[in-house]
Amino acid sequence: MTTIKTLPIHQRSLRDLIAQPGLVVAPGAYDGIGARLIAQAGFRAVYMTGAGTSMARGFPDFGLLTQTEMAETAGVMARSVNVPVIADADTGYGNVLNVTRTVREYEARGVAALHIEDQISPKRCGHLEGKEVISRKEFVSKIRAAVEARHSNEFLIIARTDARAVLGLEEAIDRANAAIDVGADIAFVEATQTQEEAELVPRRVRGACLLNIVGGGRTPVFDVSVAESMGYKLAIIPGLLLSATIEACDAALAALKSTRIVPPVASSVGETFRRFGADDWNALRHRFNAGASAIDAGSPAVGVRASARGVE
Secondary structure (H helix, E strand, O other), X not given: OOOOOOXXXXXXXXXXXXXXXXOEEEXXXXXXXXXXXXXXXXXXXXXXOHHHHHHHOOOOOOOOOOHHHHHHHHHHHHHHOOOXXXXXXXXXXXXXXXXXXXXXXXXXXXXXXXXXXXXXXXXXXXXXXXXXXXXXHHHHHHHHHHHHHOOOOOXXXXXXXXXXXXXXXXXXXXXXXXXXXXOOOEEEEOOOOOHHHHXXXXXXXXXXXXXXXXXXXXXXXOOHHHHHHHOOOEEEEOOHHHHHHHHHHHXXXXXXXXXXXXXXXXXXXXXXXXXXXXXXXXXXXXXXXOOOOOOOOOOHHHHHHHHHHHHO
């Protein structure tokens, strides 16, 4: 008999969030720092961007990272925050067997949801040219395998289709509905090309829908209030922190190079550490006297070694 695991509260809460009225907005991050900043800013969910995760390892978003690298990043982010983390799982990294393992790896790491797409591997960013997609039958099989692989229904499966760019909007909507029919919790029609197309998706898809808001991308919707009015339940903003980080780092490095002066910072080292749980770790340190020397703690073994050194 299959054992149903009890999931962390941040996993269990995502289904509840999606069921509530309104739109869940999940800005994108690619590490524990970004995830913490998003949660501390008051957002109810975090998105693990595959593009950002690829670039953080020095690669473009061309499907070059492995499932292990992606799952590891998702796990780091999930353990860093107490809000749900929604993660990119690319194509599932192979056939239905690989999809099964992918779901199990992400779920075991505390991730709340993942999306699997219908691109041919190696995939590329959904807002680039030159994409190819697998057959609808194969895509639906992958989604079905993902649904059956999870230990708990609280782990959400998001079905992403990139068929709009290759086969047209009607096929993309049909694929989204086919995925919903086999148990996907959310449909993700990637890269609609007009506001009218974006508006059509939640009206035609028989389930909750996700909108990907990408600056400089194909879909001309950048106001989350507009996305909410269209009927979307989840909006991800993958590049928000990535772009801000690149711009801020370029500016800081240029200033240092030109002035040769390290600029002042707004927060002390201690205040920065507090944003990442220093107070909790310090409480543990004091509780278990972790910083004390072994002699202060009364360790006989260390006392013997000290005596031996004295004899020497």
